[in-house]
C-alpha cells in the first residue's frame with residue numbers, strides 16, 4: 001500500500017528492517033544521487049537521533065520511524081520554519097486517529113497532556129540558499145505500551161491514548177499526503193500563510209515559559225511565532241524572538 005501511495009505522490013520509497021537512523025540513511029541516499037523526494041521507513045533504528053543530540057529510542061516494529069528526503073533549491077523554496085510546517089502535517093495525521101487532544105510545543109514537539117507522542121528532526125546538508133539536501137525526520141510513538149530503557153522525558157503513544165493498536169502503514173500514508181499538501185503551501189506562500197494555524201494548535205500560547213539555552217534561561221510569556229518560525233516571548237526587557245537551534249522551552 002505504501003509503495004503505491006508513494007507512486008501516486010511520485011516519491012521514491014525504501015522500507016528497511018533495521019538501520020542506524022532513517023535520517024542519516026536518507027541523507028546518504030541523497031548524497032549518492034538517489035532520486036528525490038524519497039521516503040525512507042525502518043522497523044527499528046540502532047542510532048535514532050532526536051533534537052539537541054539526544055538519542056531517539058526506537059524499538060522494533062512498534063513505532064513509526066519516518067524520513068522524507070528532499071532536494072531543494074533554497075532560493076526558490078524557503079527552508080525557514082519548515083519544521084513547524086511539518087509539525088502541522090504531523091498533528092493533522094494524529095488528530096485523524098481520533099486523538100484530538102494532541103497539540104504542538106514550539107518548535108516541533110507533539111504533546112498530549114505534557115507527554116511527548118511524536119517529534120521532528122530536520123537535517124540539512126549544503127547551502128540553504130542554494131540547491132541542498134534536506135531530510136524531514138519524524139518519529140511517532142504508535143503501538144508502544146511499556147517503558148523503554150533510555151527515554152528521559154514523559155512520553156505516551158497512540159496505543160496508550162486510544163486504547164487500541166494503530167495501523168502504521170495507514171499513518172505513514174496519511175502523514176505523507178499531509179506533508180505533501182503542507183509543503184506545497186509553505187513553498188508557494190511561505191510559513192506566514194500557516195502561522196495563525198500553527199499558533200491555534202500551540203499548547204503553550206499565552207503561557208508563561210522558560211527558554212533554556214547554553215547561555216542561560218529567560219522567562220516570559222509566549223506570544224506566538226513570527227513568519228520565520230521564531231518564538232516570540234514577552235520578557236521583562238520587552239518582546240524578544242528566538243530561533244529554534246539548540247533551545248528548549250519549559251513551562252514556568
Ligand code: BTN
Pocket residue numbers: 020021022023024045047048049050051052054056064065066067109118119120121137138139140
Ligand atoms: C525530537 O523530538 O527530538 C526529534 C525526534 C525525531 C526522531 C525521528 S525517528 C525517524 C528519524 N530518524 C532519526 O534518527 N530521527 C528521526
